[in-house]
Structure formats: structure tokens, C-alpha cells
Amino acid sequence: MLVATIFRRNLQFLCLLFFLSSAGAAAANELQTLLSIKSALHESNTKVFDSWESTNPMCNFSGITCDSNNAVIEIELSRQNLTGSIPLDSICRLKSLETLSLGFNFLFGPVTDELNMCVSLRYLDLGNNFFSGSFPAIPLLSGLIYLHANRSGFSGTFPWDSLENMTNLIVLSLGDNPFDRTPFPSAILKLTKLKWLYLSNCSIEGKIPDGIGNLVELMNLELAQNYITGEIPVGISRLRNLWQLELYQNELIGKLPTGLGSLSSLEYFDASNNHLTGNLSEVRSLRQLVSLQVFKNEFYGEIPPELGEFEKLVNFSIYKNRLSGELPEKLGSWSAFHFIDASENYFTGRIPPDMCKKGTMKKLLILQNNFTGQIPATYANCKSLTRFRVSKNLLSGEVPGGIWGLPNAELIDIAENNLEGPITSDIGNAKSLSSLLLAKNRFTGELPSDISKASALVSIDLSYNQFTGNIPTTIGELKQLNSLQLQANKLSGLIPDSLGSCDSITDINMAHNFLTGQIPASLGSLPTLNYLNLSWNELSGSIPGSLSSLSLSLLDLSSNQLIGRIPESLSIEAYNDSFAGNNGLCSDKIRKFHPCLSEAGTSRHLRTVLFCFMVGFIVILLIAGFFCIKKMRKTEHGVSLKEDSWNVKPYHVLSFTEDEILDSIKQENIIGKGGSGHVYRVALENGIELAVKHIWHSNNTGNWKKIRSTTPMLANCGIRSREFEAEIQTLSSIRHINVVKLYCSITSEDSSLLVYEYMPNGSLWDRLHTCRKLALDWDTRYEIAVGAAKGLEYLHHGCDRPVIHRDVKSSNILLDEDLKPRIADFGLAKIVQENSKKESSTQIIAGTHGYIAPEYGYTNKVNEKSDLYSFGVVLMELVTGKRPVESEFGENKDIVDWVYGKLKSKGSVLSIVDSSIPQVQKEDAIKVLKIAILCTARVPALRPSMRTVVQMLEEAGPCQLVGIIVGKDGQK
Numbered sequence: 001m002l003v004a005t006i007f008r009r010n011l012q013f014l015c016l017l018f019f020l021s022s023a024g025a026a027a028a029n030e031l032q033t034l035l036s037i038k039s040a041l042h043e044s045n046t047k048v049f050d051s052w053e054s055t056n057p058m059c060n061f062s063g064i065t066c067d068s069n070n071a072v073i074e075i076e077l078s079r080q081n082l083t084g085s086i087p088l089d090s091i092c093r094l095k096s097l098e099t100l101s102l103g104f105n106f107l108f109g110p111v112t113d114e115l116n117m118c119v120s121l122r123y124l125d126l127g128n129n130f131f132s133g134s135f136p137a138i139p140l141l142s143g144l145i146y147l148h149a150n151r152s153g154f155s156g157t158f159p160w161d162s163l164e165n166m167t168n169l170i171v172l173s174l175g176d177n178p179f180d181r182t183p184f185p186s187a188i189l190k191l192t193k194l195k196w197l198y199l200s201n202c203s204i205e206g207k208i209p210d211g212i213g214n215l216v217e218l219m220n221l222e223l224a225q226n227y228i229t230g231e232i233p234v235g236i237s238r239l240r241n242l243w244q245l246e247l248y249q250n251e252l253i254g255k256l257p258t259g260l261g262s263l264s265s266l267e268y269f270d271a272s273n274n275h276l277t278g279n280l281s282e283v284r285s286l287r288q289l290v291s292l293q294v295f296k297n298e299f300y301g302e303i304p305p306e307l308g309e310f311e312k313l314v315n316f317s318i319y320k321n322r323l324s325g326e327l328p329e330k331l332g333s334w335s336a337f338h339f340i341d342a343s344e345n346y347f348t349g350r351i352p353p354d355m356c357k358k359g360t361m362k363k364l365l366i367l368q369n370n371f372t373g374q375i376p377a378t379y380a381n382c383k384s385l386t387r388f389r390v391s392k393n394l395l396s397g398e399v400p401g402g403i404w405g406l407p408n409a410e411l412i413d414i415a416e417n418n419l420e421g422p423i424t425s426d427i428g429n430a431k432s433l434s435s436l437l438l439a440k441n442r443f444t445g446e447l448p449s450d451i452s453k454a455s456a457l458v459s460i461d462l463s464y465n466q467f468t469g470n471i472p473t474t475i476g477e478l479k480q481l482n483s484l485q486l487q488a489n490k491l492s493g494l495i496p497d498s499l500g501s502c503d504s505i506t507d508i509n510m511a512h513n514f515l516t517g518q519i520p521a522s523l524g525s526l527p528t529l530n531y532l533n534l535s536w537n538e539l540s541g542s543i544p545g546s547l548s549s550l551s552l553s554l555l556d557l558s559s560n561q562l563i564g565r566i567p568e569s570l571s572i573e574a575y576n577d578s579f580a581g582n583n584g585l586c587s588d589k590i591r592k593f594h595p596c597l598s599e600a601g602t603s604r605h606l607r608t609v610l611f612c613f614m615v616g617f618i619v620i621l622l623i624a625g626f627f628c629i630k631k632m633r634k635t636e637h638g639v640s641l642k643e644d645s646w647n648v649k650p651y652h653v654l655s656f657t658e659d660e661i662l663d664s665i666k667q668e669n670i671i672g673k674g675g676s677g678h679v680y681r682v683a684l685e686n687g688i689e690l691a692v693k694h695i696w697h698s699n700n701t702g703n704w705k706k707i708r709s710t711t712p713m714l715a716n717c718g719i720r721s722r723e724f725e726a727e728i729q730t731l732s733s734i735r736h737i738n739v740v741k742l743y744c745s746i747t748s749e750d751s752s753l754l755v756y757e758y759m760p761n762g763s764l765w766d767r768l769h770t771c772r773k774l775a776l777d778w779d780t781r782y783e784i785a786v787g788a789a790k791g792l793e794y795l796h797h798g799c800d801r802p803v804i805h806r807d808v809k810s811s812n813i814l815l816d817e818d819l820k821p822r823i824a825d826f827g828l829a830k831i832v833q834e835n836s837k838k839e840s841s842t843q844i845i846a847g848t849h850g851y852i853a854p855e856y857g858y859t860n861k862v863n864e865k866s867d868l869y870s871f872g873v874v875l876m877e878l879v880t881g882k883r884p885v886e887s888e889f890g891e892n893k894d895i896v897d898w899v900y901g902k903l904k905s906k907g908s909v910l911s912i913v914d915s916s917i918p919q920v921q922k923e924d925a926i927k928v929l930k931i932a933i934l935c936t937a938r939v940p941a942l943r944p945s946m947r948t949v950v951q952m953l954e955e956a957g958p959c960q961l962v963g964i965i966v967g968k969d970g971q972k
């Protein structure tokens with residue numbers, strides 16, 4: 001008995017001991033597990049693991065929660081900069097783990113089906129990471145209540161079957177993943193506890209099943225940015241708890257379903273960008289709406305008047321439909337209204353006056369309708385307004401003075417109405433205003449000098465009005481001003497000299513006014529002026545020689561009263577009609593004008609011009625003579641650049657001497673080594689920097705072997721050819737804001753120096769691919785694409801004959817200090833080729849591996865279309881951030897093959913967009929990629945022209961005319 005008792009007690013004790021030690025062992029195991037998780041993620045830039053030391057109690061580690069038995073039940077490590085691949089083998093050893101929260105990190109690599117071993121999980125968040133491969137099947141995780149895997153790089157097919165038994169699921173968030181296309185997964189229709197379903201942008205196609213109506217608990221249903229077709233199912237009207245319904249950017253057709261109006265809790269409804277039709281009468285009872293967006297559809301009919309009573313409505317965007325009638329008078333007057341965009345419909349009547357009643361309205365956009373009446377005076381006090389666009393309507397009367405001075409308005413666009421009266425001096429308060437667009441109205445009066453206090457102005461368009469009086473002399477204070485359109489008014493007086501201080505200006509149009517006096521010489525100092533139209537005025541005096549230093553794509557001084565000599569450097573083909581209708585002008589170069597020298601009774605002015613010309617000529621002679629006798633100096637090659645006579649051909653006004661250039665051609669100044677020659681940076685004494693390209697024509701001395709080896713494209717050519725000279729002449733006459741300026745060439749028997757403007761920011765290649773890499777945001781990349789396209793367009797279409805580049809590539813697109821692109825090395829391949837024609841055995845390849853059009857393989861004939869192909873490759877670089885040839889593309893494959901291989905689904909297309917481009921801009925990037933695909937068509941004839949490419953790119957711009965899409969954020 002006693003023995004038995006003792007035995008029993010011992011047994012109890014032993015059991016207790018056993019139990020305690022096994023619990024202890026389990027805890028020790030879990031500690032080891034956590035430490036191995038830490039070490040797997042050791043590359044993360046985070047402090048969260050600082051407390052994860054074996055000396056600390058495991059349950060006190062940051063991000064860790066234990067249950068009462070000291071078993072880990074929660075890992076909360078979202079937004080911790082975690083990087084590395086996810087150590088599921090360790091994590092799923094934590095048998096009690098219920099919550100695994102790893103969202104918003106930088107985890108990468110595959111998520112394996114080891115995940116299935118985390119059998120206790122109820123909350124799983126892997127969203128907003130950089131995983132690859134497909135999401136694993138997880139049939140064992142049927143206890144899940146929350147599943148987030150949105151925006152995490154998963155592709156392939158999602159294991160929809162695994163959802164079948166997850167009947168407790170409340171949140172399912174899988175959107176923004178490049179899955180393969182899939183019909184709406186029927187497994188979801190059984191998850192009747194779902195409150196939150198986020199399936200936007202994950203390649204769902206086909207119809208939304210009517211059974212969606214079974215998910216009666218749903219508060220949020222997001223199916224935007226998919227390939228959904230058919231009608232919105234009637235079943236949707238059973239979702240009485242719905243608070244947000246997002247269906248935008250699909251291919252939905254038909255009318256809004258009957259019963260939609262019974263979703264009485266609905267606050268956010270967006271069905272924009274579909275093909276929906278019918279009227280909006282279902283919306284009339286959605287009285288809780290905060291945001292209603294149905295833009296870009298085919299809705300017609302009137303806006304239900306009840307909308308004027310919606311007390312929560314703050315966002316209202318219905319642009320690009322066929323809606324008509326009037327907007328409700330009280331629209332937006334109840335709450336902190338934010339924006340309206342009713343543009344591009346057929347609305348009539350007045351602008352609702354009270355949308356800014358609470359002083360919160362940001363944007364009022366109603367352009368291109370038939371609104372009438374005055375601009376309501378209430379908006380003159382709407383200090384919150386940033387954009388005020390009412391252009392292309394039938395508005396009349398005077399603009400309330402306060403509108404001009406709205407302190408936060410960035411854009412005032414009231415063009416193409418019947419508005420009248422003056423711009424008042426209130427404009428001086430418009431400190432944020434960057435665009436003031438008033439064209440085609442009936443405005444009168446003088447321009448207030450206070451306009452110069454609106455110092456953020458970039459674009460002023462007052463054209464086609466009846467403004468009178470002088471252009472204010474204060475205009476020069478507008479340092480940001482880029483475009484000044486004053487044409488077709490009744491302005492008189494002088495063009496203010498101060499205009500020459502508007503350093504940012506590129507376009508000036510003052511045509512069709514009554515301006516008098518001389519053209520201010522100061523205009524010649526505007527560094528970026530590209531377009532100058534002063535035609536049809538009463539300007540007199542001579543054309544200032546300073547205009548020669550501009551690189552203008554348009555110069556129009558016609559129909560004035562100008563006299564004297566047309567400056568030599570402006571007498572080029574591109575400006576042929578620029579001077580017509582000025583009977584007092586003369587020229588020795590342009591036949592239409594009478595020659596200057598033969599004219600009897602030369603005016604004082606002409607004599608001055610002649611004198612300057614002579615002096616210039618003598619100076620050049622002296623300089624040339626100077627070189628002939630100057631002694632040789634050693635260069636890096638041990639050969640003097642000055643031993644030959646150098647023939648200087650200036651094409652722009654030069655502010656340097658050849659000595660300065662020649663002295664700088666030495667090793668330490670090399671900034672680039674190209675196929676056609678080295679490039680040197682030359683810093684002049686006056687601070688100006690130049691880039692000088694040195695091209696050798698000859699290898700007739702043994703000394704130059706070294707040079708030959710670095711310039712394999714060059715072959716013998718004893719004497720420099722006349723074609724070379726002609727070609728250089730053509731290239732140097734090219735003036736365009738997106739083309740690098742060629743200042744002059746300096747040639748000798750053996751080599752040539754081409755003097756270009758220097759671009760401090762290097763090339764696009766440097767910025768995208770090298771250690772000088774910059775985080776170029778999408779807007780910058782897009783601007784570079786458009787600018788480079790315009791430069792090429794000018795080369796192809798803007799000159800006497802097309803200039804084919806033959807070597808378009810990102811390293812030939814240079815960037816100025818504002819990262820604006822300029823095309824470099826244009827036409828050079830031709831020159832080099834021309835020079836070596838006689839050596840027919842040398843096959844010269846124009847172009848660079850990865851950029852060469854396929855037709856080059858079977859014909860040496862290149863034309864503009866070959867440039868198009870190369871440009872398409874550059875666009876692909878911009879969109880993907882990849883080089884044209886990378887090993888990841890596979891053997892013998894280049895970027896074009898790689899991109900074409902990814903075109904099978906929207907998901908995989910999105911996946912090749914540079915990951916540094918934010919999600920919201922990826923669609924914009926895809927638009928540019930589409931253009932790149934057209935450019936790289938195999939058959940040259942199928943590629944568009946550069947002109948078309950420019951148009952397409954402009955249409956693909958991120959700032960569409962009226963588009964506002966309020967942030968659609970998949971991060972829930």
C-alpha cells in the first residue's frame with residue numbers, strides 16, 4: 001500500500017518533471033527557430049532584430065507575441081525593411097503560430113509550399129513584397145481568416161482551389177499581382193463570410209458571376225483594372241453592406257443594373273473607363289456617396305437632381321461621357337467638397353455656384369461643354385483652388401477679379417469662351433500660378449505690370465483677344481516663363497528689352513499685333529529660345545546679329561518694316577520664309593532679297609554691317625595664318641595636333657580660340673571613347689565648357705597604331721573629302737533644342753575636331769546603367785523620351801533632307817543640367833563612312849550591338865526606319881531599366897526578344913516595367929512600351945515615322961488633359 005502510494009507519488013512527480021522539461025525544450029527550440037529566422041534575414045536594414053538575442057526572453061523580442069504557455073503565436077514584422085528570401089522552413093516550425101505579418105518589406109524569391117505547414121495560421125500577410133514565382137497551394141490552411149498577398153510579384157495561376165475550405169475567410173486580398181489570365185474564381189462565391197475582396201489588377205477575365213450576390217457580408221469589392229466583360233450583374237444589388245465598389249478600367253458594357261440604387265451604404269463607387277451606357281438614374285438613391293466616378297464611359301441623359309442633395313459627396317468625376325442638361329444648383333455645397341470633373345460632355349446651364357462653400361475645393365474642371373452665364377463670383381474667394389479649368393464653353397461677362405489672384409491656383413484655363421474685360425492687378429497675388437490660358441476670348445485692356453509678381457508663371461497664352469497697350473517692361477522678372485503667346489491682339493509699343501532676362505523661355509509668339517521699334521538684341525541671349533514669331537507687326541530697324549546665337553526651330557520676322565542685312569548665319573534654308581514682307585532687307589545669300597553690296601548709296605546701317613563683316617574676316621585670316629606658322633606641341637600621342645594647318649569652320653558665334661581647343665586635346669581631358677574617336681572636355685577661360693570629338697582620317701605614320709586600335713571603324717583616307725566638309729556644314733546648320741549644338745569643326749589633313757556644346761549630365765546610358773546611375777522617376781524618363789523623339793523628328797523631317805542618325809542609342813542621348821535630352825553624334829556614322837568609301841573592303845557597321853535593326857543583316861541600306869528601330873530599343877531601356885543586351889534575356893537574345901516574349905499577359909507585361917516605377921505610373925510606362933513595340937517591328941515599313949512617334953508619345957503623357965484619378969491604392 002505504502003509502496004503503491006510512494007510509487008504513485010513518484011509517478012506524478014516524474015510526469016510533472018517530464019512535462020516541465022518538455023515545455024522547456026519546446027521553448028528552447030522556438031528560441032533557436034527565431035534566431036534562425038533572424039539570421040536568414042540578416043541583410044535587412046532594420047533595428048527590429050536588436051532585441052532578438054539568446055540572452056533575452058524570446059517572448060520579449062520585438063514583433064513576437066506568445067501565448068500563456070510561452071509558445072510563439074504571432075510574428076508582426078511588417079514595414080521593417082526585411083530583405084532576403086522568406087525562411088518558411090523555420091517559421092512553420094512554430095506550431096502555434098496564428099499570425100504571420102510580413103507585409104511591406106523587400107522579401108524576394110519564391111514562397112514554397114512549406115507555407116502549408118503553418119497549420120495554425122489565421123492571419124497571413126505577405127503583401128507588398130517582391131516575391132517571384134507562383135503562390136503555393138495551401139489546402140491545409142483552412143483556418144485562415146485573413147489572407148493578404150496583394151502587390152507581391154506573384155505570377156502564374158493562383159491556387160484558387162485552396163480557398164475552397166477556407167470558409168472563415170473575412171479578408172481576401174490578392175490584387176496587383178501579374179497572375180495568368182483567369183475567369184472569376186468560383187471558389188470565392190462560397191466564402192460567405194467575406195467582408196473584403198480585393199482582386200484589382202490581377203488578370204481576371206470574363207464576366208462577374210451573378211452569384212457574387214451571395215457574399216452578402218461584403219463591404220469592399222474591388223475588381224478594377226482587369227479584363228472583365230459583360231454587364232454588371234444584378235446580383236450585386238444584394239450586397240447591402242457594400243461600402244466601396246471599384247470596377248474601373250475593365251470592359252464592362254450595358255447599363256447600371258437595376259437595384260444598384262438599393263446599396264444604401266455605398267460611399268465609394270468607381271466604374272470609370274468602361275463601356276457602360278444608359279443613364280445615371282440608379283445613382284439617385286445612393287445618398288451616402290462620398291465619391292462618384294464614372295468618367296470615360298458612354299453614359300447619356302441628365303444628372304439626377306438628387307445629387308444636389310447628397311450631403312457627403314466630395315469627389316465627382318464624370319468626364320468624357322455624353323451627359324447633358326444642367327448640373328444641380330446645390331451640387332457640392334454640403335460637405336468639404338474636393339473636386340468636380342464634368343469635362344467633355346454636353347452640359348448646359350450655369351456653373352453650380354456653391355461647390356467651394358466650405359472652402360476646400362481643389363479642382364474645378366468643366367472644360368468642353370456648353371456652360372453659359374458668368375463665372376460665379378463665389379469662386380473668387382475659393383483660396384483652396386489649385387486648378388480652374390472652364391475652357392471651351394460659352395461663358396461670358398467679366399472674370400471676377402479675385403479669380404486672377406487665387407493664391408493656390410496653378411492653372412487658370414478659361415480659353416475659348418466669350419469672356420471679356422481686363423486682367424486685373426489681382427494677378428500679382430497668384431503666387432502659385434504656372435499656366436494662365438486665356439486664348440480666344442474677348443478680353444480687353446492693358447496687361448497689368450503686376451503680372452510679373454506671379455513669379456511661378458511658366459506659360460502665358462493670351463492669344464486671340466483684344467488686349468491693347470504696351471507689354472509690361474516688368475515681364476523680364478518672370479524667370480520661370482517658358483512660353484509667351486501674345487499673338488493676334490492689339491498690343492502696341494516696344495518689345496521690352498527685359499524679355500531677354502526671361503532665361504527659361506523657349507517660345508515667344510507676338511505675331512499680328514501693332515508692335516513698333518527694334519527687335520531687342522537681348523533676345524539673342526536667351527539660352528533656350530526655340531521659337532520666335534514676331535511677324536505681322538510694325539517692327540523697324542535691323543535684325544540684331546545676336547539672334548544668330550540662338551538655335552531656333554522657327555524664326556518668323558516676316559511682314560514688318562525691318563531693314564539692312566540679314567545676318568549671314570540666319571541665311572539658312574530652314575529660315576527661308578522668315579524674312580518675307582520686309583522690303584528693306586537685303587541678303588547676298590537668299591536670292592529673294594536684293595544683294596547688299598551692290599546697292600548704291602549704302603545706308604549707314606549697311607556700312608556698319610559691312611565693316612563688322614570685314615573685321616571678322618580679317619581676324620579669321622590672322623588666326624589661320626597664326627596656326628600655319630605656330631610650332632608643334634606634343635600631345636598624348638606624341639604627335640602634334642598643330643603641325644598641320646587647321647581649317648576653322650565656325651557655324652555659330654564663337655567665343656573661344658582654336659588654341660584653347662587644341663591645347664586641351666590631351667589624355668587627362670578624355671571623357672569618352674567612341675567608335676569614331678575620343679571625346680574631350682574643354683574648359684574655356686571664360687568658364688564655358690565644350691565637348692570636342694577628335695576624328696582621325698589617316699593612319700599614315702607608324703606612330704598612330706595605337707589610335708587605330710581604338711578606332712577600328714576608321715580606315716585610310718589620305719585627303720579629307722569634300723563630302724566630309726559638306727556633311728559637317730549640314731550638321732552644323734541643325735538647330736534644335738533637342739539636338740546637341742555643333743559649334744564648329746577644325747580640320748587638318750589627318751584629323752578633325754568637332755566642337756560641340758558640353759552636356760554636364762552625361763548620357764542617358766550613364767544615368768540608367770552605370771555607377772553614375774540616377775533614380776530617374778517616370779516623369780523624367782517620359783520627358784526624355786519625348787525630347788529625344790523630337791530631336792530625331794527634327795533630324796528626319798526638319799532639315800532640307802533627312803539626316804539619318806545611324807547610331808541611335810542611350811549613350812548618344814545626352815542630358816543637360818535639367819536632364820533635358822539632346823541627340824548627339826547625329827550623322828557621324830555617315831561622315832566616317834564617307835571618309836572611308838575608297839577602302840571598299842572595309843565593311844563599316846553603323847550602329848551598336850543591341851540597337852541594330854534586323855534588316856541591317858541583309859542589306860547595308862539604312863534609312864530613317866533603322867533609326868526608328870534603335871529608338872524603340874531606347875524606349876525599352878527607359879521603361880524596363882535594362883540594358884539592350886543582358887545575360888538574363890537568354891542566349892543570343894536582346895531586349896527586343898525579351899520584351900516580345902513577355903507580351904502574353906498584362907501581368908507579365910507589368911512585371912517588366914522597372915520596379916522603381918511606382919505602381920500608379922506603370923500603366924503610363926506600358927503606353928510607352930507599346931510605342932517601343934511599334935518602333936521595333938521587324939519589317940521596316942511597318943515602323944511609324946518619327947513624327948508619328950512624337951505624336952503618340954505626347955498622347956501617352958502622364959498628364960492627360962482632364963484626367964484625374966484619385967489614388968486607387970491596393971494597400972488595405
Ligand SMILES: *[C@@H]1O[C@H](CO)[C@@H](O)[C@H](O)[C@H]1NC(C)=O
Nearest residue numbers: 045046047048078079080081
Ligand atoms: C527602413 O529604411 C529606411 C531607409 O534606410 C529608414 O529610413 C527607415 O527608418 C527604416 N525602417 C525601419 C523600420 O527600420
Ligand SMILES: *[C@@H]1O[C@H](CO)[C@@H](O)[C@H](O)[C@H]1NC(C)=O
Nearest residue numbers: 138139140161162163164165
Ligand atoms: C475540402 O474539404 C473537403 C471535405 O473535408 C475535402 O474533401 C476536400 O479535399 C477539401 N478541399 C481542399 C482543397 O483541401
Ligand SMILES: *[C@@H]1O[C@H](CO)[C@@H](O)[C@H](O)[C@H]1NC(C)=O
Nearest residue numbers: 344345346347348368369370
Ligand atoms: C454646344 O452647342 C452647339 C450648338 O447647339 C453644338 O453644336 C455643340 O455640339 C455643343 N457642344 C457641346 C460640347 O456640347
